[in-house]
Amino acid sequence: MATRSTIMDTNSFRAEHADGLDAATRKLTDKRSKVLGESYRLFYRKPVHLVRGEGQYLWDAAGNKYLDVYNNVASIGHCHPAVIEAVNQQMKMLNTHTRYLHERILDYTDELLATTPDAIDRAMYMCTGSEANDLAIRIARAFSGGTGIIVSQEAYHGTSDLTSGVSPALGSGQPLAATTRLVSPPDAYRVNAPDLGAWFANEIQKQIDDMKAHGIKFAGFLADSIFSSDGVLPNPAGFLQKAVDVVHANGGIFIADEVQPGFGRTGDAFWGFARHGVVPDVVTTGKPMGNGIPVSGLLAKSNVLAAFSDDIPYFNTFGGNPVAMAAAQAVLTVIKEEGLQEHSRVVGAKLLTELQKLMDRHDSIGDVRGAGLFIGFELVQDRESKTPDKALALDLTEKLRDHHVLTSVAGPYGNVLKLRPPLAFQEADIDWLVGALDKSLTELGR
Secondary structure (H helix, E strand, C coil), X not given: CCCCCCCCCCCCCCHHHHHHCCHHXXXXXXXXXXXXXXXXXXXXXXXXXXXXXXECEEEXXXXXXXXXXXXXXXXXXXXXXXXXXXXXXXXXXXXXXXXXXXXXXXXXXXXXXXCCCCCEEEEEEECCHHHHHHHHHHHHHHHHCCCEEEEECCCCCCCCHHHHCCCHHHCCCCCCCCCEEEXXXXXXXXXXXXXXXXXXXXXXXXXXXXXXXXXXXXXXXXXXXXXXXXXXXXXXXXXHHHHHHHHHHCCCEEEEECCCCCCCCCCCCCCCHHHHCCCCCEEEECHHHHCCCCCEEEEEEHHHHHHHHCCCCCCCCCCCCHHHHHHHHHHHHHXXXXXXXXXXXXXXXXXXXXXXXXXXXXXXXXXXXXXCCCEEEEEEEEXXXXXXXXXXXHHHHHHHHHCCEECEEECCCCCEEEECCCCCCCHHHHHHHHHHHHHHHHHCCC
């Protein structure tokens, strides 16, 4: 029997759903299977055929309009005119690799580093978040002299050989590296601890001790600061500090994977890690920094990076190319000029309040938590026992799709809706989302 990946298979189209498709959709799914192979996954039992996007909205081939509550890659909104213009203008002039001098990569780096703590003063560029995290692991190993990496139990950090080895969310079919250790997620809803930060720091120390017992030297702790794949675990703000202290006390580095919580999404700060008052040793970013253009980055403290860069040349052919940098610059400018960080904080807080009100109407909602426009909506069979309800979560995503709202699930039990719209999401969209959730849960009798 094939193994299932929590990040890929929980909300996905599978062969047994094919008979329920219309002829045009069935033709497309059959062709995908034939020419793209079996590793790819589509969302939904009835996949959505999208043809256009604008801001927080998407349209399918039949002309139906959808509210996108999931796609962070188009972070400032689908087809943002500022990004289109910047890419178009740069494409007319030059696009080549980083072994020639060009101002764009330098100008962008100045702007980007201005958003980070002073200690983080170097930047490198790649094309994907996987590449950024892959390099971060190499840097951690060069700096520490160790190989052991700790990640959370349901973490996803990429698809390269190194990053898939620290991505348990890919499922049991993808083996973890022998030097990887998993730490229980800092889930304030399910962990009964008076001090979540102290509890989490102790969990990390346990794994470091286990590494030592097996002759593995600890290199670093790699985490997405909102623990999105673990079910969106943002609170209490500040709980990460004690964990980072333990990491440093044991000679390792803290790598903040900011692909999802970065660039103003949490509202409280430009970077997700900043909500916790910590200064990472390395920060990684991904495609949201370019609104979907393939670009990623790694930011680091110079002394940490030097352990790698003083000895090993690094070259990524199209990492940091002028067109990618133009897109990334446009994104930064839009976040500032449109006040998207503050927008995320204000609109996200209003959305969170309205979602929490649904708990009075539906006992199946166990918890609603979030920061800015990043919210976890947890479904349970019983509030007293907090038994996860994965089946309901999957049925709910399908119902929401029928009401033209797109999202997906997260967490080790697959029972948390990950509500993570483009930052173009407006207060006026709250009624559509909350109304669709209310109606869908009612239709499901929950």
